[in-house]
Amino acid sequence: MVSFIHTADLHLGLEFKSANFSRQRADERRVELWNTFERIVNKSIEDEVDFLLIAGDLFEEEFFTYKDINRVKDTLSKADKVNIVIVAGNHDTYNKKSLYGLVDWPNNVTVLGKEGIEIKEYPDLNTHVYGFSWDRGEIQEDILKDFGGLDEDRVNILVIHGDLLNKESKYLPLDKSILVHLGFDYIALGHIHKPIIISDKMAYCGSPEPLDFGETGEHGIIFGTISDGATSIDFIPFSKRIFIERPIEIDETMGYFDIINKIQECDNKESKGKNLYRIILKGILNSGIEVNVSDMERSLQDDFYYIEIVDETIIDYDLDELARDNRDNIVGYFIEEMKKKDLDDRINRQALYIGLEALLKGKVEL
Ligand SMILES: [Mn+2]
Numbered sequence: 001m002v003s004f005i006h007t008a009d010l011h012l013g014l015e016f017k018s019a020n021f022s023r024q025r026a027d028e029r030r031v032e033l034w035n036t037f038e039r040i041v042n043k044s045i046e047d048e049v050d051f052l053l054i055a056g057d058l059f060e061e062e063f064f065t066y067k068d069i070n071r072v073k074d075t076l077s078k079a080d081k082v083n084i085v086i087v088a089g090n091h092d093t094y095n096k097k098s099l100y101g102l103v104d105w106p107n108n109v110t111v112l113g114k115e116g117i118e119i120k121e122y123p124d125l126n127t128h129v130y131g132f133s134w135d136r137g138e139i140q141e142d143i144l145k146d147f148g149g150l151d152e153d154r155v156n157i158l159v160i161h162g163d164l165l166n167k168e169s170k171y172l173p174l175d176k177s178i179l180v181h182l183g184f185d186y187i188a189l190g191h192i193h194k195p196i197i198i199s200d201k202m203a204y205c206g207s208p209e210p211l212d213f214g215e216t217g218e219h220g221i222i223f224g225t226i227s228d229g230a231t232s233i234d235f236i237p238f239s240k241r242i243f244i245e246r247p248i249e250i251d252e253t254m255g256y257f258d259i260i261n262k263i264q265e266c267d268n269k270e271s272k273g274k275n276l277y278r279i280i281l282k283g284i285l286n287s288g289i290e291v292n293v294s295d296m297e298r299s300l301q302d303d304f305y306y307i308e309i310v311d312e313t314i315i316d317y318d319l320d321e322l323a324r325d326n327r328d329n330i331v332g333y334f335i336e337e338m339k340k341k342d343l344d345d346r347i348n349r350q351a352l353y354i355g356l357e358a359l360l361k362g363k364v365e366l
Contacts, residue, residue, distance in 0.1 A: 001227035002127055002155050005044045008055035008190030009207040010037050011091060012072070013063040019212055025306055032240045034071075036209045040221055040238065041075050044082045047223070050125055052082050055190030055205070056089025056134065056161025061099070064092075069099040077106045083122060084109045088133035089161035089190055090171055095135040112159065117147060127155040130184075134161060138170040150183050155226050158182070161190040164198065176202075185226045186233070195219065201231045209239045213278050216243045241305065243276045250283040252316040259289075260296070264303050276306040285313035312346075315353050322356070331359045 012033050016026035044052040059068065076084050086109065088094035094101070094114045105111065112118050112131030120129045128151060132143060139162075150156045162172030164179075171191060179187055179202060187202040193215050195206030205222040207215060220238035224231060246266050250259060263279050285291060293309040300307050319335055326332035338352040 001225055002051070002125055003047070003049040003225045004051035004053055004157070004186070004188075004223075005040065005047065005049050006053045006055065006186075006188040006203070006205045006222040006224065006233075007040050007208050008089070008161065008188070008205055009057040009193050010054075010059070010209065011057055011207065011211060012037060012059040013065075013068055014060045014211065015063055016211075020308055021306065033209050036238065036240055037072075038075055040208060041079050043221075043238075044084075045079050049082060049223075050122075050127070051129070051157070052079065052084045053129075053157070053159045053188040054084065054086040055159050055188045056087050057091040057190055058086060058089075059092045059099075061092050064099055066099065066102060069103050073103050073105060073109070076109050080106065080108050082108060083125075083129075085120065085129050085131055085159055086111045087113050087131040087159045087161060087190075088135075090134050090137050090139075093135055093137060094133040100133075117143065125155070126153075127157065129157045129159065131159040132161075134172070139172045140170055143172065144174075144178060144182070147182065152183065156184045157226075158184045158187045159190075160187065163191055164189065164204075165192060185229070186224060186231050188222075193219075195222075195235050197222075197233065197235060200233055203233060203235075205235075210241075210243050213243050213245055213276075216245050218242060241275050243278070245278045245280065247280045247282050250281050250285055250313050252284045252286045254286065254289075256289055256291075259291070260300070263296070263300060263307075263309070267304055273303075273305050277304055278308050278310065280310045281313050283313055284316045287315045287317050314349060315357075317353070317356060331356070334359060 010033060014030060014033060016029050019026065021029065088100060094111060100111050110120050111133065112120055112129065113133040117130055117132045122129065162174040163169035164174045164176055167173050176198065185201060189202065189204045192204045193207040193211065196204040203222055206219050208219055208221050210219045218237045219242065220236045222233050223236055224233035248262055266277060266279060281291065291311050291313065293311050296309050297307055323332050323335040334355055341348045343349050343352065
């Protein structure tokens with residue numbers, strides 16, 4: 001039996017500058033990527049797996065330094081009984097300038113496939129591991145077209161970073177049916193950050209630590225075994241935190257603190273203060289209530305590790321009454337004009353309310 005842990009897309013070194021995080025939260029997240037990487041390596045030691053497969057985007061070359069790659073090396077050196085196979089992805093390309101080439105990797109670590117698909121043989125484990133590393137940020141060619149047959153007396157594993165979901169992708173489009181027919185016992189995929197088990201012989205493990213609100217839900221690693229030609233894999237949640245996007249339904253009877261309370265209830269007890277929340281306010285908002293999302297976020301900061309609020313509510317104006325009361329002024333004309341548009345359309349409705357807001361404020365000041 002051969003056992004393995006499959007990870008990818010750690011993006012070590014990422015600075016989270018594009019996220020809305022505070023400097024402190026961004027720094028913490030960056031440290032947590034490192035911690036999770038170390039936890040994965042430690043797990044591979046504890047579980048005594050034969051292989052740790054890292055399918056690309058281990059680090060962010062834009063931010064990574066020589067000291068950082070040395071830290072990767074030191075971390076991987078600890079797992080000296082684990083065979084570690086790394087392939088490069090589009091964020092950690094392996095070319096002349098690459099940090100991968102500056103390190104004397106320990107015996108247990110192989111960075112595979114610098115010049116096309118490469119094979120590493122592990123005779124003690126009767127296993128052949130194939131890998132392909134990116135040398136540039138975009139690849140569209142069919143790198144598998146000349147791929148020869150496998151030695152079926154061995155366990156065969158492929159580690160590759162590419163896009164199985166989009167045939168037009170600039171990020172190494174991979175054809176699922178072609179991959180299946182190659183006959184590998186397991187294909188360890190990287191690139192898509194959401195974990196996707198494609199079959200028991202092929203999976204995206206996803207990013208073990210999610211990077212933004214595009215990566216909601218559980219994130220982790222894959223543990224697998226191959227024995228007598230049968231592969232068995234399990235997804236293991238492993239991230240320190242998860243991103244949660246939650247819609248909250250508001251109605252016109254709710255006051256400001258009703259809304260605040262409803263938001264506070266989102267973070268349930270056992271993981272309180274741990275996860276990252278995006279709350280989307282939906283429904284009808286009483287026209288007498290001010291919702292200022294940044295003020296709300298600030299007042300809820302102590303209840304959540306991270307919270308951002310998106311206001312998608314519709315203000316509860318009685319349009320007919322407003323129009324009647326303002327028959328002869330600009331407010332009334334504006335409402336009649338806007339009623340000609342499709343007010344079920346969010347943009348139109350938003351325009352109506354923003355306009356009303358401005359006109360009504362103006363009117364009060366008069
Ligand atoms: Mn990635």
